[in-house]
Amino acid sequence: MVIMIHQMRAETGPTGATDSVVSWHIVRDADLTALCGRELAADAPLQDATRWTVDPDHNCHTCGALFLRETPYLPDEHTG
Structure with missing residues (x-):
């Protein structure tokens, strides 16, 4: 089984300032291409x-949907 490590990487505004996060995307490992295909x-x-x-x-939203498909559901994490 291959275990992927996911991270959230920000899409920033036109100035590239780190305090101007437009959206958060999911990337595999330290990739610069988000799951949705956007280059970051x-x-x-x-x-x-x-x-x-x-x-x-x-x-x-697209990254989130694809992230859920790649992340295993572990029932023990969801017990009450």
Whole structure:
């Protein structure tokens, strides 16, 4: 089984300023191409993929759907 490590990489505004995050995307490992196909800057801010639920209004919907398909569902993580 291949285990992929996902990260969130920011799409920044036209100036590239790290404080102007337009949207968060999911990338595999340290790739610069998001799951949705968007090319992202190498110096764009990164976050751990576990933060995907923190601010859903700023996340790429397509990346999120593809991320869920690549991430295993572990029932033990969802017990009450």
